[in-house]
Structures are given as structure tokens and as C-alpha cells.
Amino acid sequence: MEPNSIRRSLLGAGLLGAGTLFGKLFPANAFAQSPDLSKSNQKGMDMSQSGMVHGGNMMVGDVDSTKNGFDPRKMLTDWDGGKVSQLSNGQTLREYNIVVKEKEIEIAPGIKYPAWTYNGRVPGPTIRVTEGDRVRINFKNSGSHPHTIHFHGIHSARQDGIAGTLEAFPEMEVTYEFEAKPFGCHLYHCHSVPFKRHMHKGMYGAFIVDPDPQKHPEQQAVAKSRQLGTPENANWQEFLMVMNAFDTNFDEKNEVYAINTIPFEFMKRPIRVERDRPIRIYLINVVEFDPLNSFHLHANFFDFYDHGTTLTPTHRIIDTVSMIQAQRGILEFSFKDFEAGNYMFHAHQSEFLELGWMAAFEVMA
Numbered sequence: 001m002e003p004n005s006i007r008r009s010l011l012g013a014g015l016l017g018a019g020t021l022f023g024k025l026f027p028a029n030a031f032a033q034s035p036d037l038s039k040s041n042q043k044g045m046d047m048s049q050s051g052m053v054h055g056g057n058m059m060v061g062d063v064d065s066t067k068n069g070f071d072p073r074k075m076l077t078d079w080d081g082g083k084v085s086q087l088s089n090g091q092t093l094r095e096y097n098i099v100v101k102e103k104e105i106e107i108a109p110g111i112k113y114p115a116w117t118y119n120g121r122v123p124g125p126t127i128r129v130t131e132g133d134r135v136r137i138n139f140k141n142s143g144s145h146p147h148t149i150h151f152h153g154i155h156s157a158r159q160d161g162i163a164g165t166l167e168a169f170p171e172m173e174v175t176y177e178f179e180a181k182p183f184g185c186h187l188y189h190c191h192s193v194p195f196k197r198h199m200h201k202g203m204y205g206a207f208i209v210d211p212d213p214q215k216h217p218e219q220q221a222v223a224k225s226r227q228l229g230t231p232e233n234a235n236w237q238e239f240l241m242v243m244n245a246f247d248t249n250f251d252e253k254n255e256v257y258a259i260n261t262i263p264f265e266f267m268k269r270p271i272r273v274e275r276d277r278p279i280r281i282y283l284i285n286v287v288e289f290d291p292l293n294s295f296h297l298h299a300n301f302f303d304f305y306d307h308g309t310t311l312t313p314t315h316r317i318i319d320t321v322s323m324i325q326a327q328r329g330i331l332e333f334s335f336k337d338f339e340a341g342n343y344m345f346h347a348h349q350s351e352f353l354e355l356g357w358m359a360a361f362e363v364m365a
């Protein structure tokens with residue numbers, strides 16, 4: 001049987017499917033069924049041990065974030081403004097050093113993956129700048145294959161970072177430099193060939209360009225709320241979520257799905273949020289092989305800004321959004337006046353959520 005049909009038929013056979021499948025692909029102790037408790041989940045409870053987990057399929061054990069050198073929880077908020085200085089024309093320069101490293105990372109408890117990384121992490125650093133800033137990336141390739149960084153955004157052909165253009169061969173250094181535009185929720189990734197191999201090996205990251213409030217006088221309050229460092233922005237609870245997946249047996253089908261790399265991380269330990277402060281999610285889909293991914297929020301609805309390039313929502317009051325590869329956007333919502341407790345969110349492709357793309361917010365009273 002063709003591998004993908006094996007995966008799909010096992011998953012189609014029911015909720016035990018994921019465990020059965022992983023039994024074939026991974027060591028026997030990598031996945032197991034957690035107890036299916038009939039009582040409802042209580043505040044502060046470890047959800048991995050509760051009946052809140054759909055069908056009870058979840059991973060036993062935890063990934064060693066210290067050994068990996070990155071933590072999916074810290075990635076929710078570790079915005080990197082770079083080294084900041086002022087150019088003679090008054091423009092803000094933000095400078096970054098990014099090094100390609102080939103590195104074995106643990107992507108599920110006991111499951112090692114031979115990744116290609118930007119600065120040793122998957123996803124790479126979250127580059128966050130303001131519209132109009134000068135961005136300079138000093139890029140060094142310490143890997144054994146040619147690599148680039150292609151930034152989504154507006155720039156010249158010379159700065160495009162495709163194969164043959166500012167492509168760094170092993171031990172080579174190149175510099176990318178461009179003005180940050182347009183504002184929005186973007187990404188960067190390697191564009192060397194074969195393209196999908198460099199992508200699914202882990203060479204991608206978030207590139208967030210905040211709007212400059214001065215440039216949007218008619219919507220200045222909204223622009224300020226988006227610009228990191230303003231009091232208006234500090235009122236928001238902002239999170240970066242990169243939806244990714246891993247093809248652990250190199251058959252060009254994914255076996256593990258996640259946000260910020262580690263499956264079920266935010267289901268086992270829900271993201272704590274304050275009830276009375278609004279939530280903003282920068283959401284990026286970088287899943288290879290599966291053309292479509294999605295985000296579904298339970299018990300609530302959100303406004304959505306497609307690509308983050310507008311200051312008014314492109315969709316209002318929706319609870320599910322679908323995204324093709326490389327599509328991204330900004331979600332805004334609030335749990336104000338909601339009952340405290342755990343509120344799930346996940347991909348609404350059932351096999352993705354059973355294979356790791358399942359999470360929750362813990363709304364604090």
C-alpha cells in the first residue's frame with residue numbers, strides 16, 4: 001500500500017489510529033493513550049491527563065527544550081528587534097546575524113529529526129521591525145548545502161534570495177538589505193533547490209512588520225496598538241504561532257503537526273491568558289506537502305486580517321480560517337466576560353489535530 005493511504009486508512013479507522021500509526025513509525029513508547037476520564041476538565045489541571053484530549057491520543061513524555069536550544073512557549077513572544085542604530089538619513093537600522101546550522105532536534109518525545117536551521121532553531125528567529133525600517137541580515141552558511149533567505153515583502157530583485165541570487169554556499173557569507181514594507185505578518189524561508197526539502201527541513205521563520213502610526217493618521221490608534229513598545233500595544237496579549245509539520249520518514253508526507261514545532265505542547269500546558277486583555281495572534285502556515293491548513297477557535301469568534309496588511313479586518317466574526325502554504329494573517333479576539341477555563345483551538349483537519357496540531361488557552365479569571 002502507498003504510505004499515504006496507509007496513514008489515511010489508519011487514521012480513518014478511528015481515534016486509535018494515531019497511536020497505531022506511531023507504533024509503526026516510532027519507538028513503542030513514543031505515543032500512548034492517556035486515561036479517558038469522564039469528569040470534565042478543571043482549572044489548572046494537566047490536560048494531558050484529562051478527558052479533554054479528543055479520544056485520549058496524546059504523547060507521553062516531554063521534549064527536552066534545553067537540549068533543543070529553543071522552547072515553543074518562548075517562541076510565542078520572543079520578538080527579535082535586532083541590533084538597533086540610526087542611519088544618517090534618520091532611518092532606523094535593524095541588524096541581524098543569522099547562521100545556518102545543521103542540527104538534530106527532538107520534535108516529539110524521543111523522536112529526533114535532522115533539521116536544517118536558522119540560528120539553531122525551528123522556526124528561526126522572529127524578526128520584528130517597523131514599516132520603513134532598514135533591515136540588514138548578515139547571513140552565514142555553516143551547513144553543507146547552499147542556502148538563502150527569501151523574505152516575503154517588497155524589495156529589489158537583487159535582494160530576493162532565490163537560488164543564484166544572494167545564495168550562500170557552504171562557509172560563505174552574504175548580506176541582505178532592504179526597507180521593511182508593507183506592514184503585515186510575513187515570513188522568510190530558504191529558496192534554494194529543491195525548494196520543498198529546504199522548507200520541510202525547518203528553514204523558515206516569521207517576519208513581522210508593524211505599521212508606522214505616523215504613516216496612518218486616519219487609523220493611528222489601531223496602528224499604535226500593533227507597534228511593539230507602545231503603551232497601546234502593551235495592552236494586548238500577542239502570540240506568534242507558526243503552523244508547521246515534519247516528515248519523519250522522508251516519504252513526502254507529514255507524520256507530526258504542530259504550532260511552533262512541538263506537537264501537543266499547548267494542549268498539555270495551555271497558554272495562560274488574562275480574561276480582560278485582548279488577544280492577537282500572528283499566524284503563519286508553513287506546512288509542506290499538505291496544501292491546506294486551518295485554525296479553529298472553540299467557544300469564541302475572531303476578526304481576521306489576511307496577511308496582516310490592513311488595519312481593518314478582512315474577515316469579521318469567524319471561528320475558522322483556512323490557509324494555503326505560506327499564507328498568514330492576524331487574528332484578534334477577546335475572552336472578556338467569558339467563564340474562566342480551558343478553551344481549545346486546533347486545525348480543523350481531523351488528522352492534523354490527532355497528529356499534534358491541537359492546543360488550548362487557559363483563561364484566567
Ligand SMILES: [Cu+2]
Pocket residue numbers: 116146147148190191192198203
Ligand atoms: Cu536551504
